[in-house]
Amino acid sequence: MRHIISILMENEAGALSRVAGLFSARGYNIESLSVAPTEDPSLSRLTLVTRGSDQIIEQITKQLNKLIDVVKLLDLTEGPHVERELMLIKVKASTGTQREEIKRLCDIFRGHIIDVTDKSYTIELTGNVAKLDAFIETLKKEEILETVRSGITGIARGDKALHI
Amino acid sequence: MELTGADIIVRFLQDEGVDHLFGYPGGAVLHIYDAIYKQDKVKHILVRHEQAATHAADGYARSTGKPGVVLVTSGPGATNAVTGIATAYMDSVPMVVITGQVPTPLIGNDAFQEVDTVGITRPCVKHNFLVKDVKDLAETLKKAFYIATTGRPGPVLVDIPKDVTADRTKYIYPKKVEMRSYNPVVKGHSGQIKKAVTMMLNAKRPMIYTGGGIILADAAKPLADLAHQLGFPVTNTSMGLGGFPATDKQFLGMLGMHGTVEANMAISHCDLLIAIGARFDDRVTGKIEKFAPSARIIHVDIDPASISKNVTVDVPIVGDVNSVLKAMIAQLKESGRKPDGEALAKWWEQIEEWRAKECLKYSTKGKLIKPQYVIETLYKVTRGDAFVTSDVGQHQMWAAQFYKFDKPRRWVNSGGLGTMGFGLPAAMGVQFAHPKATVVSINGDGGVQMNIQELATCMQYGLPLKIICLNNGFLGMVRQWQEFFYDERYSQVHVEAQPDFVKLAEAYGHVGMQIEKPEDVEKALKEAFAMKDRLVFMNFLTDPGENVFPMVPAGAGLDEMILI
Ligand SMILES: Cc1cc2nc3c(=O)[nH]c(=O)nc-3n(C[C@H](O)[C@H](O)[C@H](O)COP(=O)(O)OP(=O)(O)OC[C@H]3O[C@@H](n4cnc5c(N)ncnc54)[C@H](O)[C@@H]3O)c2cc1C
Ligand SMILES: Cc1ncc(C[n+]2csc(CCOP(=O)(O)OP(=O)(O)O)c2C)c(N)n1
Ligand SMILES: [Mg+2]
Numbered sequence: 001m002r003h004i005i006s007i008l009m010e011n012e013a014g015a016l017s018r019v020a021g022l023f024s025a026r027g028y029n030i031e032s033l034s035v036a037p038t039e040d041p042s043l044s045r046l047t048l049v050t051r052g053s054d055q056i057i058e059q060i061t062k063q064l065n066k067l068i069d070v071v072k073l074l075d076l077t078e079g080p081h082v083e084r085e086l087m088l089i090k091v092k093a094s095t096g097t098q099r100e101e102i103k104r105l106c107d108i109f110r111g112h113i114i115d116v117t118d119k120s121y122t123i124e125l126t127g128n129v130a131k132l133d134a135f136i137e138t139l140k141k142e143e144i145l146e147t148v149r150s151g152i153t154g155i156a157r158g159d160k161a162l163h164i
Numbered sequence: 165m166e167l168t169g170a171d172i173i174v175r176f177l178q179d180e181g182v183d184h185l186f187g188y189p190g191g192a193v194l195h196i197y198d199a200i201y202k203q204d205k206v207k208h209i210l211v212r213h214e215q216a217a218t219h220a221a222d223g224y225a226r227s228t229g230k231p232g233v234v235l236v237t238s239g240p241g242a243t244n245a246v247t248g249i250a251t252a253y254m255d256s257v258p259m260v261v262i263t264g265q266v267p268t269p270l271i272g273n274d275a276f277q278e279v280d281t282v283g284i285t286r287p288c289v290k291h292n293f294l295v296k297d298v299k300d301l302a303e304t305l306k307k308a309f310y311i312a313t314t315g316r317p318g319p320v321l322v323d324i325p326k327d328v329t330a331d332r333t334k335y336i337y338p339k340k341v342e343m344r345s346y347n348p349v350v351k352g353h354s355g356q357i358k359k360a361v362t363m364m365l366n367a368k369r370p371m372i373y374t375g376g377g378i379i380l381a382d383a384a385k386p387l388a389d390l391a392h393q394l395g396f397p398v399t400n401t402s403m404g405l406g407g408f409p410a411t412d413k414q415f416l417g418m419l420g421m422h423g424t425v426e427a428n429m430a431i432s433h434c435d436l437l438i439a440i441g442a443r444f445d446d447r448v449t450g451k452i453e454k455f456a457p458s459a460r461i462i463h464v465d466i467d468p469a470s471i472s473k474n475v476t477v478d479v480p481i482v483g484d485v486n487s488v489l490k491a492m493i494a495q496l497k498e499s500g501r502k503p504d505g506e507a508l509a510k511w512w513e514q515i516e517e518w519r520a521k522e523c524l525k526y527s528t529k530g531k532l533i534k535p536q537y538v539i540e541t542l543y544k545v546t547r548g549d550a551f552v553t554s555d556v557g558q559h560q561m562w563a564a565q566f567y568k569f570d571k572p573r574r575w576v577n578s579g580g581l582g583t584m585g586f587g588l589p590a591a592m593g594v595q596f597a598h599p600k601a602t603v604v605s606i607n608g609d610g611g612v613q614m615n616i617q618e619l620a621t622c623m624q625y626g627l628p629l630k631i632i633c634l635n636n637g638f639l640g641m642v643r644q645w646q647e648f649f650y651d652e653r654y655s656q657v658h659v660e661a662q663p664d665f666v667k668l669a670e671a672y673g674h675v676g677m678q679i680e681k682p683e684d685v686e687k688a689l690k691e692a693f694a695m696k697d698r699l700v701f702m703n704f705l706t707d708p709g710e711n712v713f714p715m716v717p718a719g720a721g722l723d724e725m726i727l728i
Contacts, residue, residue: 059469063469065468070345071345
């Protein structure tokens, strides 16, 4: 099953490679990973998506917890949560009809055009994985020039919060 | 007053109570060696290879419970130390390794003797640090000792660039550190402990399986108390030997690949398995599906990641075994109940039947020395009271099977990594920690040559080790596998050219002995041990065809042992 594991860790040099190293050394897979400092600059928040049986996920969370730099972690998929990913996508938009159609799709998906040239649009879109996938699916392959996705971040619903 | 980073390191080690530092100098640590020169509280031991520094520190740590401390230079100094760090990591040995690093402005420039030490060692340390500012130095060292010695112990590495050892700052010894991200659990969950004790009282065929955790936690006493109060059989992993007295009637010997029939059969038939400070290693379990198939399992371990890693358990208890065992004893008393005596008597009857097979019996026929006989005689001659280190191979298993350890911290061997070259340097560390004690190192003719240069270190410091080489002319353990599982295709296991070990020992200034006949074994050992202040290297020419039995073939269940 797919799990989203959210980690609060010391914002130290090398902390990220400890997490990445753990996954490669123990043969776990990382589907996506995103990391940035929190409101407290001494802490980083890392969100990673992985897959595995219950037994593997249990080992993953235990091994992550064992890393000295990890302060706390939460498997978001264990409870109600919100997940979001940011995508920047550059598409061909040279003819009038092309530009019209893409603008229309962008509005349907509630994206924003954030950069424009006479040959292309760059669109910003936020949502869950399915929505981003659907948007890509909707665009014709040949129109896409470049796709950049942030990897998933997430947060638990309700008052529950991962902090110290 | 402001001190240099180098002085801070040495002052810190003094304040931390470090009495021995095993190391080897070089460019990046010159300032530190200068600070060492100016004092005599921390005794520096100059080894002949950095791998030996780590193994010696390891032997020091295992035989005392105190952290072993190592100092090596950057680049090749650090990479040479890696095998010893990994060895300590696999066996959860508390160790602090200080490595020199190129000056901070040069880091990342492929500078002379630069390697990414933190990166290279990351997967084989409990934690590591790169100190970039002298102001962080003392606190980082304190954290290193704290992490290495608490929870599940392990090696911690501190990489210190040369400029940091020259920079100055105020030094105050940090008495305590607190880390929001590291708080090992000590006390076990009381509800789980209660549940476990109830299961013990209801068990018909219980079995206690303990490992290195008992030694690491200094919990031999509460283990013996609990086991005696319950009257349950006990087996140890090879890492756990000495955690329960080997001469105790309730002891069934080691379990696992080369475990005894009684231990392995009892595991295979028990209805309750009580695992304490052991990690269900594959050398112990054999085929997982066949491991304790009819048992409910209680597992006490300080590391949650050890629990349900290989074998799913019914009652996990995270905590320090010392504290948990005491809580179990208290709970047992409070229950006012006794275990099921009738069932236990029947269970013991069955166990005695297995024990009567005398699986460790070996043939003493022939003119060749049997390696098992050397160990048995060694046990006799040392009255079972020596510190014994071992290298890796057949001789290691015979030592584990035939030297009956009654006390913890007496048996020092590389279990998890299985590092050849460990036995001799580890014995040096043991002898430094226990200068008056009898320290024996049991080796094979292959592995003893992997750190043989340390005979010079032994001479320099007058270490009166007793080194036993069970010389079968083969990389015996590998030969055994080739005999059993590769139709006797002996590929690259015959060590054809060997040095004259007697002359070699003499060349280093020690006493060398060669023993070729069974009838000379006891006499030679007595003679060697009578030389109290000399290192004696005993080269026993042993039967090259001898194999370690019992043996559970790879992938088989514990009840499918090959017997002699
Ligand atoms: C050639 C060869 C053959 C071998 N054959 C065998 C064999 O036949 N049988 C055998 O048993 N081994 C054998 N070994 C050794 C084997 O590889 C493992 O090293 C060993 O079985 C592991 O022992 P252990 O389970 O006690 O774990 P250890 O590595 O000693 O781990 C200790 C466990 O205790 C826990 N712990 C530590 N401190 C505490 C504490 N304070 N409180 C609670 N828990 C704590 C740790 O978290 C860990 O889980 C062999 C090795 C070699 C090289
Ligand atoms: C550094 C290292 N290299 C290789 C091995 C694989 N290995 C395990 S036992 C063994 C043979 C050891 O031979 P010897 O030291 O003569 O001991 P014996 O088995 O003959 O008692 C080998 C090569 C190892 N454990 N460690
Ligand atoms: Mg040999």
